[in-house]
Amino acid sequence: MAHGHGGEHHGPVEGENKKIAILISVLALFLAISETVGKSAQTSALSFNIEASNLWAFYQAKTIRKTTLETAADQMEVDLQLAKDPAVKKLLGERVEKWRANAARYESEPKEDGKGEGRKELRERALVAEANQHLAMEKYHKLELASAAFQIAIVLASSYLITQAMFLLFGSLGLGVAGILFTMIGIFAPTFTLFGGGGH
Numbered sequence: 111m112a113h114g115h116g117g118e119h120h121g122p123v124e125g126e127n128k129k130i131a132i133l134i135s136v137l138a139l140f141l142a143i144s145e146t147v148g149k150s151a152q153t154s155a156l157s158f159n160i161e162a163s164n165l166w167a168f169y170q171a172k173t174i175r176k177t178t179l180e181t182a183a184d185q186m187e188v189d190l191q192l193a194k195d196p197a198v199k200k201l202l203g204e205r206v207e208k209w210r211a212n213a214a215r216y217e218s219e220p221k222e223d224g225k226g227e228g229r230k231e232l233r234e235r236a237l238v239a240e241a242n243q244h245l246a247m248e249k250y251h252k253l254e255l256a257s258a259a260f261q262i263a264i265v266l267a268s269s270y271l272i273t274q275a276m277f278l279l280f281g282s283l284g285l286g287v288a289g290i291l292f293t294m295i296g297i298f299a300p301t302f303t304l305f306g307g308g309g310h
Contacts, residue, residue, distance in 0.1 A: 130267055134267045144256040144257045144289065144293045148250050148256075151246045152250045173216075253297075
């Protein structure tokens with residue numbers, strides 16, 4: 111009888127342990143998802159950061175070339191005014207026009223594919239890359255928080271199996287919900303903040 115009674119006693123506990131094991135498995139699944147998407151976001155942030163840096167370097171190079179051409183054209187304008195020979199005047203005038211045209215092209219050179227290489231277009235592309243990098247980093251940070259919440263939730267759930275202390279189970283469930291919330295925010299609304307009311 112004692113043995114049968116013991117079996118009855120362990121049945122519900124084993125059933126509960128199975129539920130906790132399932133909970134831990136689900137938390138581990140969410141942890142894997144948040145870490146995978148988080149790493150992807152981190153990689154994207156690094157790529158956008160490199161792209162922005164390259165575009166700003168290209169922008170600076172175009173600025174130097176444009177300034178150099180404009181300075182040369184201004185100097186040649188003086189030479190043009192001083193020139194007496196019509197042939198020399200014509201030659202200098204053509205050179206000035208060419209330099210002015212090149213300087214204008216350095217300022218703005220739109221292309222159909224949206225990847226223009228003038229200063230104006232390079233600046234716009236660099237700002238877009240910076241915005242994308244910021245967004246990817248926000249996503250990464252939210253998913254890092256989610257991963258941490260899932261990891262601690264798994265530890266608490268595992269500890270509950272040993273101690274049967276209910277506060278550990280409640281803590282695990284609470285952190286699991288928080289982890290899911292941060293995962294959803296990270297994926298669908300990375301710039302949203304739960305603290306401080308955001309940037310409005």
